[in-house]
Amino acid sequence: MARTLEWTVHVYLFEEDGTTKARAVLETGTSTMTGLGTARCNPEDVDIPAIGDELAAARAMHHIAAQLMRAADHDMQEVGSLPPGTQHREAYGWTNAMA
Template structure:
């Protein structure tokens, strides 16, 4: 079995009070998936940019996870000709 390598590149853009992150996953042939996440600083909270970066990145990776699960579900269904109901993350 051959080893495989996937690459995730995360970009973060901060325009107060909103932080946006994109997680680009490549390595599955020619297709690339992009997960997106956003964080917003509550006006009553202290502005700590690292926390916004962490939240936006986590949400982008979570979005990417859901896209991968959806893709795997579609591939399983196409291969087995059966509906997949209970894949877990």
């Protein structure tokens, strides 16, 4: 079965007082997922906004990636591709460093 899909990701960045927040929105055509990420500049570091943008955006997209993995695990389990009782993959957690 050949098919072509296009998924779109929009990343919105907000910066204030050394803190950058990102919101990434994945649109698949059938669903939407939103990821969040935050980066804070250490007061001892030089404030380079581009670095905060990169970190916050990466964390927001990582959040979406974790949601996609959970969705895939759920879908595989629904069609019997995962053995019963298989635990979900680790690293779904959202650490305080990213909140």
